[in-house]
Amino acid sequence: xxxxxxxxxxxxxxxxxxxxxxxxxxxxxxxxxxxxxxxxxxxxxxxxxxxxxxxxxxxxxxxxxxxxxxxxxxxxxxxxxxxxxxxxxxxxxxxxxxxxxxxxxxxxxxxxxxxxxxxxxxxxxxxxxxxxxxxxxxxxxxxxxxxxxxxxxxxxxxxxxxxxxxxxxxxxxxxxxxxxxxxxxxxxxxxxxxxxxxxxxxxxxxxxxxxxxxxxxxxxxxxxxxxxxxxxxxxxxxxxxxxxxxxxxxxxxxxxxxxxxxxxxxxxxxxxx
Amino acid sequence: xxxxxxxxxxxxxxxxxxxxxxxxxxxxxxxxxxxxxxxxxxxxxxxxxxxxxxxxxxxxxxxxxxxxxxxxxxxxxxxxxxxxxxxxxxxxxxxxxxxxxxxxxxxxxxxxxxxxxxxxxxxxxxxxxxxxxxxxxxxxxxxxxxxxxxxxxxxxxxxxxxxxxxxxxxxxxxxxxxxxxxxxxxxxxxxxxxxxxxxxxxxxxxxxxxxxxxxxxxxxxxxxxxxxxxxxxxxxxxxxxxxxxxxxxxxxxxxxxxxxxxxxxxxxxxxxx
Numbered sequence: 169x170x171x172x173x174x175x176x177x178x179x180x181x182x183x184x185x186x187x188x189x190x191x192x193x194x195x196x197x198x199x200x201x202x203x204x205x206x207x208x209x210x211x212x213x214x215x216x217x218x219x220x221x222x223x224x225x226x227x228x229x230x231x232x233x234x235x236x237x238x239x240x241x242x243x244x245x246x247x248x249x250x251x252x253x254x255x256x257x258x259x260x261x262x263x264x265x266x267x268x269x270x271x272x273x274x275x276x277x278x279x280x281x282x283x284x285x286x287x288x289x290x291x292x293x294x295x296x297x298x299x300x301x302x303x304x305x306x307x308x309x310x311x312x313x314x315x316x317x318x319x320x321x322x323x324x325x326x327x328x329x330x331x332x333x334x335x336x337x338x339x340x341x342x343x344x345x346x347x348x349x350x351x352x353x354x355x356x357x358x359x360x361x362x363x364x365x366x367x368x369x370x371x372x373x374x375x376x377x378x379x380x381x382x383x384x385x386x387x388x389x390x391x392x393x394x395x396x397x398x399x400x401x402x403x404x405x406x407x408x409x410x411x412x413x414x415x416x417x418x419x420x421x422x423x424x425x426x427x428x429x430x431x432x433x434x435x436x437x438x439x440x441x
Numbered sequence: 442x443x444x445x446x447x448x449x450x451x452x453x454x455x456x457x458x459x460x461x462x463x464x465x466x467x468x469x470x471x472x473x474x475x476x477x478x479x480x481x482x483x484x485x486x487x488x489x490x491x492x493x494x495x496x497x498x499x500x501x502x503x504x505x506x507x508x509x510x511x512x513x514x515x516x517x518x519x520x521x522x523x524x525x526x527x528x529x530x531x532x533x534x535x536x537x538x539x540x541x542x543x544x545x546x547x548x549x550x551x552x553x554x555x556x557x558x559x560x561x562x563x564x565x566x567x568x569x570x571x572x573x574x575x576x577x578x579x580x581x582x583x584x585x586x587x588x589x590x591x592x593x594x595x596x597x598x599x600x601x602x603x604x605x606x607x608x609x610x611x612x613x614x615x616x617x618x619x620x621x622x623x624x625x626x627x628x629x630x631x632x633x634x635x636x637x638x639x640x641x642x643x644x645x646x647x648x649x650x651x652x653x654x655x656x657x658x659x660x661x662x663x664x665x666x667x668x669x670x671x672x673x674x675x676x677x678x679x680x681x682x683x684x685x686x687x688x689x690x691x692x693x694x695x696x697x698x699x700x701x702x703x704x705x706x707x708x709x710x711x712x713x714x
Contacts, residue, residue, distance in 0.1 A: 219620060238624070239619040239620065240622045240624045243620050248620040250613070250616070254643060255610070255643055256614065256618060256621065257643060272623055272624070302646060317620075
C-alpha cells in the first residue's frame, strides 16, 4: 500500500510541483494519474519509489517512510517504467539489459536466467535476446524496457506514459497486458494523457492540476464530467462526447465504454422500430 | 549536476549582463593568467575577492555559489594531492626540506596546497561568472565578429546551449537506472567508476541521435544556403566596456609588476612575526 500524506514537493529551482497531496493506493489497485502538462503527475509518482523525497509531508510504502529507505531498496517492490526507453537501455544485448536489475538485486545466477527467460516470453521478444537494444524499433525498445522492469516481478508497477509513440496494435496489446498484470493482483499506477486508453481500462482516476488533486473516482464518473475534464485540460473520450451531444434525446451522459454505448443505442433503435 | 547549474545562463538585466562578451572574455582571461602567475596564497585570496563585486552586480550570487559547491569535490582532491605529493616529494616550489617535521614546515606545505586549490577555485569562479552572465546568442555573435567561420561559431553555441539539456537528461537517466536497483555510491573506487557506465552509454547514444536529428532539421531549413550571412544585431563597445578593458589592463600591469618586483610574504611568515 502506498500512502501520500500532505505531500509537498519543491524543485531546487524553486518550482513548487506538489502542494499537499493526500492519496492512498491500495494493494492490487489500478490507478490512472491524469492532468495537463506540468500538473505534477510524474513528480508525484517519482515519490512512490523514493526517486524524489518529500519537501514536506511524507510518503509511506507498506508503512515505511520513503525518507528512510534507499531507492534501490524500494525499487525491489516498486518497479518504475520510464516514459522514454532510451533513457535506460545501455547493454550489448536485450538479454543483458533485462538481467541488469536482477544482478543489482543480487539474485542467484540460476534465478536470473529463469526470470530473463520468463520476461522475454512475456513481452514476446525472445527472438531478439541476442540483438542489441539499439537496433530495435521504438515499440520494441519500449517492450524491452518493460521486460527489464517486470523481470524481477515487483508488486507495484508504475508506468509513465506507456502508450506514447505506440501504434494502435501495440497499444491494444499493452492495454491487455496491463489489465492482465492487474488481474494478477499487481498494483498498477499509470501516468497518462490518453483518455481513450483510460476509458477502455476504466481504472480509478485521479485528476491533477497545478500540483493538487482536482478530483478522484472511477474513470466513468470523472471522464464524463465535462467541467472537470476541461479544468484538467483533457477532453472526454469520443464515445462520451457523442453521448454528451445527444443528451437532449434523453440518453445517459456517463458512458465511456464502446460496448455499453452500442447496447444503449441498439436498445433505442429497437424500441423505435 | 550542480556544477552545470553554475554555468547555465539566466536572463537577467544587469550592468554585467549588458557588457560586451568579448570584453568580458578578455577580463576573465586576465583573471586566468593572473591565477597562473601567482603561487602565493595571499595573492590568490586577493584574486578570489576581485570578481566578487562583479558577481553581486550581476545578481547571480546564488548560482555562482552553486558552481563553487559543485567544484568542491575536485578542489578537495587537488588539496589532498598537493599535501601528499608535497609531503613525500618536496620540490623547490614549496621550499620544504625533506622530511617535513617541524610545525612551520607543515604550515608552509599547508599554505602551498591551499594556494593551489584556491587557484583552481579562482578559475572556476571567474569562468562561472562569464557563462552565467553571457547568453549563448551573444557569445556566438562575438565569435562571428571576431572573424571565426560561421560553422564553428554555430557548433560552439549549439554545444553551449545543449549543456543544460544534457544535464537534465543525465538526471533522468540516473533516475531510470536507480529505479532498476543501481546504487551509484556503493563499492570501491573501481566499482563506482563502473557504476557510471549505465548512465554514460544512454547519454552518449542520445546525444549522437539528437545531433543527427538536429543536422537533418537544419538542412531541411536550408542551413548554409547563402554564402554571406548578415546579422540583425551587431556588437558595439559602450562606455562600460571601455571601463572594463581599462580595469583588466591595469590589473594585468599591476600584477605583473608585483610578480616581478614586489616580494609577497607568505601567510605563515606573516603570522609567525
